[in-house]
Amino acid sequence: MNAMAQDQRAAVWAVVDSDIGPLLLVATGEGLVTVGFHATEAVRDKTLERLGARLGAEPVHAPDSPLLAEAIGQLREYFAGERHDFELALDWSLITGFNRRVLRELASGVPYGAVVGYGDLARRVGQPGAAQAVGLAMGANPLPVVVPCHRVVESDGGIGGFGGGLETKRQLLALEGVLPQPLF
Structure with a gap:
């Protein structure tokens, strides 16, 4: 090298x-x-x-x-609620193949304050039957928050899983106005 x-x-x-x-x-x-x-x-x-x-x-x-x-x-x-889009250089070297395609689509195609279903994200990358694989890609995301895997939810309205814990996912979605702020 x-x-x-x-x-x-x-x-x-x-x-x-x-x-x-x-x-x-x-x-x-x-x-x-x-x-x-x-x-x-x-x-x-x-x-x-x-x-x-x-x-x-x-x-x-x-x-x-x-x-x-x-x-x-x-x-x-x-x-602080002052930024809705990250404008950062990202090193994608830890992510390859399907996971990279899914995470790049998520980063560019699901804006602040919006959510997408696992199946919808699978369809967006041309793999309509790969909702479970999308879930695995979310779990393998080395850049959470910046590449917003917290915005991926279940099609039935459930919050889905999250590597940072469900309370963290709820807090991020509340910050973005998708869920109500916790009462305490």
């Missing part, structure tokens, strides 16, 4: 506070590569170890890195 390619794969990380708890953000020279929920020290360390194996080097703690600055700022704006 040449030096430029290695620099693109070098990764930095930071943990930022949010309305849904601490988020682990990891970025490479290509863009944001991971958003991790519930970033306690144990969760963070396990995620960074797995990422290091996939990226070829463990990410470096660099909360002031310019690679993370824009993502941190845009996430703060999102949770």
